[in-house]
Amino acid sequence: MTPNLSAGAIVDSPVLVLEGNILWQFENMSAFGAQTLKLQVEHGTLLGEIALDMSAAPPKGPRVVRREASVPEIHVDLSHLEMLWAYIYGWMVVYEESVQKVLLDPARVMDAETEKLIDRAHQLLAWSSSLRETYRPWPADLPSPQHYATAQEEWYGLKANLVFQKATAFLLSHERAHAALGHLDVIQSNSMTGLRLEMEKEADAVAYDDLLGQSLDDREKLADAWAVISVMLSTLYLYRDPIRALLPGGHPALHHRVAYMIERLALTDQHYDYYFSFLCRLVLQAVFPETLHPERQFDDWKDALTDALDRLDQVALAQAHGRPLS
Ligand SMILES: [Zn+2]
Numbered sequence: 001m002t003p004n005l006s007a008g009a010i011v012d013s014p015v016l017v018l019e020g021n022i023l024w025q026f027e028n029m030s031a032f033g034a035q036t037l038k039l040q041v042e043h044g045t046l047l048g049e050i051a052l053d054m055s056a057a058p059p060k061g062p063r064v065v066r067r068e069a070s071v072p073e074i075h076v077d078l079s080h081l082e083m084l085w086a087y088i089y090g091w092m093v094v095y096e097e098s099v100q101k102v103l104l105d106p107a108r109v110m111d112a113e114t115e116k117l118i119d120r121a122h123q124l125l126a127w128s129s130s131l132r133e134t135y136r137p138w139p140a141d142l143p144s145p146q147h148y149a150t151a152q153e154e155w156y157g158l159k160a161n162l163v164f165q166k167a168t169a170f171l172l173s174h175e176r177a178h179a180a181l182g183h184l185d186v187i188q189s190n191s192m193t194g195l196r197l198e199m200e201k202e203a204d205a206v207a208y209d210d211l212l213g214q215s216l217d218d219r220e221k222l223a224d225a226w227a228v229i230s231v232m233l234s235t236l237y238l239y240r241d242p243i244r245a246l247l248p249g250g251h252p253a254l255h256h257r258v259a260y261m262i263e264r265l266a267l268t269d270q271h272y273d274y275y276f277s278f279l280c281r282l283v284l285q286a287v288f289p290e291t292l293h294p295e296r297q298f299d300d301w302k303d304a305l306t307d308a309l310d311r312l313d314q315v316a317l318a319q320a321h322g323r324p325l326s
Helices: 014-027 031-042 078-104 112-130 151-180 184-188 194-212 218-238 242-246 254-265 270-287 301-320
Strands: 002-004 051-053 063-065 073-077
Touching (some): 014 078, 031 151, 078 112, 151 194, 194 218, 194 254, 218 270, 254 270, 254 301
16 A cells, blocks of 8 residues: 555554555455456556555545546545454454353353453444544554454454455455446546446445355355445444434445345344344444434344334435434
């Protein structure tokens, strides 16, 4: 990646140790993806280098930039990579330790070390969610790809690294697809037409096929599923007002993208299908507690997610028609 060192740049970001992993994953997603990327670079329709914006500023998602007659280039914000890793690590610890393990063993007594693990994961999530307001450097004492306080944190950190590199490769592949499919004129005009929304869906579908192209079984799909779900849900951390994520903006409404990904994942084992439906429900209700009432109980996590998506649709509709939100 080519760093763009502007004034107020982030120094010593801990995610930079994963730069090689991200690029390797992107260049080796699927045989078809790798071949298309190679052809794009050879034909001058995409720059082989990715521009890394190191500004100490709130994160924005990756984008393809084409200036006048120059070759289109994928731009990534370092602050976005930091937010994404912290999101993945934080939710993975919180979901596994304070939700899944409790479901498996309701009588489980949490030891002090686990309580501390969960608390520190919450602190990291709070930091990553605060970046949308003002950028603050990664708190050096909290978990990061370069620092773990315990072996348990390191165990989760290594899992988060794999999911993070797949999530980032998905994002890069989505941008690559825009360039390959001739979407750039429409995207640069910034119009939110039906055509633009179709292009975003197409780019998501290509990125999905790049990552999960071969038909894998559920267990093999787990890290990929975590990656695509994290890509979708972490966009909530990009908006100062997360309701904006429910309206079609630069991309289709977030909850519709989530629904599409869950459908495409088509996990056959009910355990895994529930696992991701429940995760999506929890993240959405943490962000929209007034709409989704976290105290509500469901027997079936598939229903719980459908309920969340329906309610968020109503909120989005009300917002689009200028009605007050209830
Ligand atoms: Zn896009």
